[in-house]
Amino acid sequence: MITAVVPPLTPIVILARPQMGENIGAAARAMMNCGLVDLRLVNPRDGWPNPAALPMAAGGKEIIEKTTVFQSLAEAAHDVSFMVAASARRRDLPIKSADPRAAANMLWEYDGITPKAPAISAKVVKGGLRTAMLFGPEASGLDNDEVVLADVLVTVPLNPTYPSLNLAQAVLLMAWEWRMAMHLATQPAKSEVEVLSSQMIMPVEQLASIEEREFFFHRLENGLDEGGFFTVSDMATAVKRNLRAFFTRAMPSSQEISTLHGVIQALMRCRK
C-alpha cells in the first residue's frame, strides 16, 4: 500500500506574448500568494529579464528569478498534460469551456494528490500530472491558434459591460480558484451542524445598521466613562474594543439595540 504523502504538483502559469514587465511581476506575486511556483513566458514583448518585473513581484521574487522563456507555446507546454486557457471572450471553436471554478476543479483532478477515502485507506489513487493555466497578451488576449492547444477554455462570468481583467488579476483569479479547490479537497469534511454554526446568519430584516451600532457604542462607552468603569486608563482602549467586538459578534437587530439603550438608561438611572 502506498502511504507516502506526496505534495500536489502546482499548475504552471504560461503567459503568451506578455507586454508589460509590471504585469509579469504582479502575476508572480499572485502566484506566490497562492503557492504556485513555475512561471513560463512565450516571446515576451520586451525581452527577458525585464527590470520592471521585480519591484511588482514583491514576495514572488524567486519566481521571477526562475522564470523561463520559450519561443513557442508548444515548447512552453511540452511537459503539460492538461491545460486551461483564460479568455475574456467566447470563441467560435469546438473546445470545451468552463467557468474558473469548474476549471480549477479539473486542474486539481489532474495535478492534485488526493488520498481517497482517507478513513479507510491512504492509497493515492489519482493526480500527479503537470497542468498549466494559459493567459494571453494584455491588449488582445490569446489568439485562436493558442486556444486550441488547451483542453478547456475558461470563460469568466464577469460584468458583460467590462469583462476585461488586468493580466495579473486574471492570474490571481485562476490561481486563487485552484488554491480553494485544493483547500476544499484536502480539508476534512464538516458536519452540517459545523457549517451552520460557522455561519450563523440572522434574519436580515432585523440587523442593526453600523450607524445604530456606533450610536449605541458611544452611549455605552460614555456611560462607562462617567461611571468610572475604566479605573486603569491604559486598558480603556483595549477594553472598549473588546466590548465592541462582543456586541458586534452577536449581530444585534435594531430592536435589540433599542433594548440595550433601555438597559443603559435603566442602569444609569439606578446609579443616580
Add this chain to the structure above:
Amino acid sequence: MITAVVPPLTPIVILARPQMGENIGAAARAMMNCGLVDLRLVNPRDGWPNPAALPMAAGGKEIIEKTTVFQSLAEAAHDVSFMVAASARRRDLPIKSADPRAAANMLWEYDGITPKAPAISAKVVKGGLRTAMLFGPEASGLDNDEVVLADVLVTVPLNPTYPSLNLAQAVLLMAWEWRMAMHLATQPAKSEVEVLSSQMIMPVEQLASIEEREFFFHRLENGLDEGGFFTVSDMATAVKRNLRAFFTRAMPSSQEISTLHGVIQALMRCRK
C-alpha cells in the same frame, strides 16, 4: 404576491487609509469587472482626487469619478448593515471569521435578492440590505479598531510563507467571490446533463446521434478489418472498444462525423 424583479444591491468597497492612487484605480477596475459600483475611501494618504488612480482604473473610470471620501470608517459605513473585513492575518479578537467564499455567500444572503423556490412562487423573501467589504492600507492592513466594526473577519487561506495580497488583488478576490455567489444563486439549478453539455461550446443539438456514431464506427472498423489492422484477432474487440471510446469522448457533431466519413473514404481510396 411580489413579482417585481429587483436587482441585487452590490457590496460597497471601503478602503481604509489607502496609500497609493495606482492601487485605488486598480481596485476600481476590479470592482467594475465584477459589477460593483460604490467605492468609498477613509482618509486616503495622498488626498482625493488622486491623478494616479484614473490610468489604472481603465474601464472603472466612472467608479473613480463617483468615489466618496470620509473622515472615519464609521461615517463611511453609516448605512451598511453587514460588513466583512479582509485581513492577511488572524486577530486575537472575539469576532467571527470566514474564508472569502463563505463571506461572499453571507454578503449575498444580505444584499442579494433571491426569489426562493422560483418554481412555486416568485415571492422575494430576503436580501436588499446594504453590505460592505472593508480593506486596510497597503503597508499595515486594518488595525483592530477598524476590524471590530465589521461583522466578519475574512481570512484567506493563502500560501502561509507569503499571504500578503496587493490591495487591488484583495479587492478582486472578494469581488469575484461575491460575483460567483450571485452567479450560482441566480442561475436556475441545472440537471447533471445540462451541466455536462454546458461545458461544451458546441450547441448540443448538433451532437451526432448514436445511430450516426454507430454507422461511423462500423465503417471505420470494416475499413480497418479490410486493411488487416487487427493482426491478432483476440485483441480486436478491446481495440475497437477503445477506438469507440476515443471518438465518443470527443463528442462529435453530425458535421464532424460526416467529415470523418470523408477521411475514411479518402484514406481507403489511397490504399487502393
